[in-house]
Amino acid sequence: MELRYKLSDYNEPLLQTETSKMPLKQMEVIQFIDKIDNVNLTIGQAFYNARIMLLLPIAVTFLISFLYGVNVIYIDPWKKTEKLFLEVLENREKKDNELFFFKDKKKSPAYGSEYLDGKSLPFSSYLDYRYFSGSTIKSNKLIFDLLILLVQLLTSVVLFLWIFLMKNRPPLICDREKQLFYTWDMKMNVYVAKYTQIEFAxxxxxxxxxxxxxxxxxxxxxQKYLPNLTLFSYLGGGSDNDKAWGLGYITKYLFNGLTPLAEADYTRKRCRLFRDAPVPSDLEQQIKEQVTKVDKILPQDEVMEAHLAECIRQSI
Structure with missing residues (x-):
């Protein structure tokens, strides 16, 4: 089992961490903060970056796979057929005159000259030979080839749609007026913790x-919440300094508010293709109920909470 530590037990050292006032452009780059004002701080979920990071390797993988399929099914056989076809035409007098690639053209006096002059077999002619040689459509081969290519494309489309349609994970909200942290899961169950109750590991x-x-x-x-400390947080990125910075930022915000940490209120602009996490319709009611219930099981530190309340009062 992981070692957990109360955030409030490290109040003094975290208040001393270096967290300079950030301009809005820096907030956009760091991606730790989704929204901030003097009352609420919304902390982004590490899962958001994980989804974006999945798109590029998946796209590259399926593109390479598709191109490989085209090469194996069409390009390589086309080049091999072209070589054989030109050799047959060049030595036709020495070969059986009944050997023809395009049987429907064998009576043509100019048969082969158009290919010999250009020293090539056009791809369109190869497709004609592959699927329509002898005026008979080779339907089984055509369906099989198309099926191989379409399966790859359809799989990539379905996977991309799944990634885009996945809803964002609910955020973590630090509410200074309530002196409370809260979030919820995808089943609309709300989780809460006061400053002297929330733990980290x-x-x-x-x-x-x-x-x-x-x-x-x-x-x-x-409920475990993974804050989006760095671009690679979901993959294990983030140094000890990054983690100390994140905890220090949260602590300083609770006690001192917006002014020491940001130039102005900020709200991150999210990609519209990604759906926002649904919000419980009874959010406020659940918060009140859970605060009462959790306080009975996890008693708060009254002295520290009173000190925090006084600091908040002075900075709002």
């Missing part, structure tokens, strides 16, 4: 924050 693939809810049976359930 350094586990694979990256820094993880822990929030809680109490289910209908009275059991404490945990």
């Amino acid at each position: 350094d586990i694979r693939p990256t820094l993880t924050l822990f929030l809680y809810r109490v289910d209908n049976q009275g059991n404490l359930a945990t």
